[in-house]
Amino acid sequence: MLRYTLKRLASLLISLAIASLVIFAVIEVAPGDPAAFMLGLNAQEDTLAALRAELGLDQSKLQRYLAWVSGMVQGDFGTSYQYRTPVSEMIADRLWVSLPLALYALALSTLIAFPAGIYAASRRGKTGDVAVMSATQLGVAIPNFWFAMMLVLVFAINLRWFGAGGFAGWDKGFWAALKSLTLPAIALALPQAAILARVMRSALLDVLGEDFMRTARAKGLSRAQALRRHGLRNALIPVLTILGLQFSFLLAGGIIIEQVFYLPGLGRLIFQSISARDLIVVESVTMLLVFAVIVVNFTVDLAYAIVDPRLRQRQ
């Protein structure tokens, strides 16, 4: 297990290193001088030079890359060109919206998908199964930002159950904040729930065909008992993997949904920074998202190996 962990950890570090290089390179070739952008058209040459020096833009590419990476390791993400505030503070503020949103959506997705998948598997080939599977086909085809607009139309504009956008803030109370995240979370969760329900169903169907399930029935367990005690636990392994992947997808997918609901999360931060050419913010937020995805995948891999010892040996 230690060997496996170390091996996965090494590949995690390599992935992070390459990812940081790629992101740095992409931002590097971006046209436009941030200093000129900040000071406007009438800036004097010496003021520009001074600002470039202050931002560290006069150093070589290698120096700046190393400074960026070592800063990030220490939790220093640089200073926003636009607001002159530490990027880490901006990110921390926004994370209080994006992270709860992703977790909320993940919870909803699981709550919808598990029962739906289990039900479909238990009714295999019958009307219930066909209905659930057709619904998931539709769910996969719906763009989540469009679904979000429809939710706003029905539940915010027509029924007035929710606000059409914006974020109440956690200081206004837990329930008020949660309420303003509800429609976005539903919009994010539904397409993901459709995928998860399909995975859950096919994982269960695979397990139901196993010999140990027949044995469980033979020793006198009812269908439901055998499913609960032996089937679910084994079916959970592939489902866990997808769940891990989905969390990173939800975190990144929130970017678009935040646009629909005007939520002050990481997504809006990225778009605002893009239009203001505040590239250091874009760079750091992108790296943070990639970091989150890579770390989540790593954790899922480890969890997988703990649950299923066969995997450790194969590696």
Added chain:
Amino acid sequence: MSRALALGGCLTVLVACAALMSFIWTPFDHAALNIPAKLQTPNGTHWFGTDHFGRDIFSMIMVGARTSIAVAFVAVGIGVTLGVPLGLWAAARQGGWVDEVIMRGNDLIFAFPSLVIAILITAVFGAGAVNAIIAIGIFNVPVFARVTRGGALPIWAREFILAARVAGKGATRISIEHVLPNIANLLIVQATIQFSLGILAEAALSYVGLGAQPPTPSWGRMLADAQTLVSIAPHMALVPGCAIILTVLGLNLLGDGLRDRLDPKLQAART
């Protein structure tokens, strides 16, 4: 023919026909502004209604289909032309360092949140259809490399490959002449799935303003225009949304249907 295949095929042909048709005929000029006729709900003259500039939504949907299909098609093309040779190469050198490098590189691209990187690419290199295609296409490469390698490995263990080797054929020739035809079905199914994902990705990028730029119509941007008007003109959001859903649904059903039809083993297992 299964119902999925029939329905999926019909929807896909319908969208493709609408896109092709738009080259020679649309009910109205898709870009013509007609302010007096703005925000009409669907009626006899404007079948899908008009938008806030009085443009005919039916015509815009037809021309927009062109954009969606073109972006998704080229993005799948990038994935196939780069991913399939990489996958074949990795399979031919199974377990060797080439295989290792290609597959680890794939894992790396998979680890990137594709949407974030697509946004980064289009934001830095400029918003537009071409950059959107590249951003979507890059993430198709590892998908096709992985599917190709996965499909090719069992083929390499078959007797007819051994026979070809004995006949003196090199790895490249075997890959092209014997492996590729045997995994073509697999690739067609995967291409259909990636095509539908490409359409969704293009819509998302256009929605946030990073896809095809005006005056090129695109379904995603039509939705972005509709957003502020959704309470007074819901049809502006409903129509492009349904166009996207039906196209993606059609392609997914087509992919499922093709998989069942092309893989007899799977069909036997399902029934």
